[in-house]
Amino acid sequence: MRGFEVAKGYQNIDLPKRSTLRSAGYDIAICEAMTLEPKAIVKAPTGIKAYMQDQEVLMLYPRSSLAMKGLTIPNNVGIIDADYYGNSSNDGAIFVQLYNFSDQPITLEKGERIAQGIFQTYLKATDERPPKHVRAGGFGSTGR
Numbered sequence: 061m062r063g064f065e066v067a068k069g070y071q072n073i074d075l076p077k078r079s080t081l082r083s084a085g086y087d088i089a090i091c092e093a094m095t096l097e098p099k100a101i102v103k104a105p106t107g108i109k110a111y112m113q114d115q116e117v118l119m120l121y122p123r124s125s126l127a128m129k130g131l132t133i134p135n136n137v138g139i140i141d142a143d144y145y146g147n148s149s150n151d152g153a154i155f156v157q158l159y160n161f162s163d164q165p166i167t168l169e170k171g172e173r174i175a176q177g178i179f180q181t182y183l184k185a186t187d188e189r190p191p192k193h194v195r196a197g198g199f200g201s202t203g204r
Contacts, residue, residue, distance in 0.1 A: 062112040062179050067153035070107035076177055085121065085176030088156065095167045096160040101134055104174060109152035112142045117182055120156055120175045130162030133175065140177075 064075045064086070076086035091107030110118045120138030122131075134157050145152035156175045160166050168174065 062110070062116060064108050064110050067107055067109040068151040070105075070153070073107035074171065075108060085178050087123070087173045088120065088154070088175040088177050089171050089173045090156075090168055091170060093168065093170050095165050096131065096158060097165050098160055098163050101157055101159045103155040104158050104168070106154045106156060108154055109145055110140055110154065110177070110179075111145045111152075112179060114142060115181055115184070116142055117180055119178050119180055120154075121178065123173055123176055126158075126174060130164070130166055131158050131160055131174070133157055134159040138175070 066073045066075070070091060073091055074089065076088050078084075078086055088106055088108070090104045092105060094102065094104060096102055112118060118140035120133065120140065122133045122136075126132060138156060140154060144150065158174065
């Protein structure tokens with residue numbers, strides 16, 4: 061089982077959906093209007109959270125139209141781990157980092173699609189000793 065839900069504290073949010081029958085990515089939109097100043101990086105709220113199985117991840121990629129607006133995702137791909145959802149101190153609300161590489165302020169409207177999310181499975185090293193750390197936090201919480 062995997063999918064999307066509205067995160068705590070948000071209302072009237074459209075859950076991500078695929079645009080066509082063969083689309084791999086789910087279109088992800090911002091949940092409030094915002095203006096990005098030139099050369100600025102912001103965390104854009106989506107109002108959603110994603111649930112998935114162990115050894116699955118949600119990868120967030122910039123929509124192809126984002127660069128035409130003068131924006132990109134500064135780390136090129138966002139990683140949403142399965143344990144980001146509903147841990148002890150974080151509901152799992154997803155934010156997408158955006159970077160305005162233009163020389164002008166850029167305004168985005170509520171509901172504007174900025175990223176596409178693709179669920180993927182991953183492999184673990186067979187000789188790995190499992191980490192003992194349990195996630196207890198949100199954005200950037202594993203930055204030890």
